Amino acid sequence: MCEVYNGKILDGRDKPIISALEYIREYLMRRIVKVLKVIEKSEGLLTPFAALKLETIKKDTAFYHVQWNGGDIFSVSGMPCRHAVAAIWNMATNGRRVGSLESWCNPIYTMARWKQVYAFKVNPINGRSLWVKSQVPTTLTPPNHHKQVGRPKKARKRSALEVEEMTHSGRLSKKHTKGKCGKCGHVGHNTRTCKGDGTV
Incomplete structure (x- = not known):
């Protein structure tokens, strides 16, 4: 479940917290409606x-x-x-x-x-300009931001289990996966064994 969740929020994980939560809320709305349409057509x-x-x-x-x-x-x-x-x-x-x-x-x-799992509905909300003003006297200011050198990382951090599965070369195992040829774009072989006609 965590892997699926991380994959679905990939485009919204680097947004500010409110924007990221809004991204997740909109995704859940679309997801629930999509599944409900499938449920309506399903029998048995x-x-x-x-x-x-x-x-x-x-x-x-x-x-x-x-x-x-x-x-x-x-x-x-x-x-x-x-x-x-x-x-x-x-x-x-x-x-x-x-x-x-x-x-x-x-x-x-x-x-x-x-049906029970997808019975809950995620409702739309008003825009930020219509939100009720907080009565808390303390004002939270954003932290001092220091722009890091290089392109910011978008991929998630790997878990300890994934790190443990890393091979000696420093890459994850490609067992049970099919590579894609960089020359012709076909799956099942690489550029070294490519014959130019898309065959293995």
């Missing part, structure tokens, strides 16, 4: 992402064989894996009441919980 018990993930699990389940011992039904946390889905289907085949497969998912994946 689970959210679209959860439903798509469950369909993938169902396809993988077809290759599993279950040996049932006739015991009790056990609930699962999160989303049932393909092994759990195979067991649920097997219990249904043997006459056990298991309900719909979607009902075995954690409530956090349901449409009801998704």
Whole structure:
């Protein structure tokens, strides 16, 4: 969640505090409206992402064989894996009441919980000229500003965990990432292995 938050406020993080808060407020307004439009078009018990993930699990389940011992039904946390889905289907085949497969998912994946999360609305506010004047007698003056040498940094500071993952060369690991060729612009190779036609 912190990574997503840092990514979304990148354009507003270097603004003054009031302007940065206003940037975040406007983003939340747009985000909530965008999600609500998706919710209106969605059907079923689970959210679209959860439903798509469950369909993938169902396809993988077809290759599993279950040996049932006739015991009790056990609930699962999160989303049932393909092994759990195979067991649920097997219990249904043997006459056990298991309900719909979607009902075995954690409530956090349901449409009801998704609607609950985005039920709060962020309202617009009046301009700064219409704000109520503070009755506090103390006047807060801005601190003395000294312009630093060079271009100001916009990227966030890396966490201790990220620093720990740094390689000996001083760069973050590029494992599971695909590089982009600086010559032709295609993904999957670099300038050293580029053949000029966009192929690897």
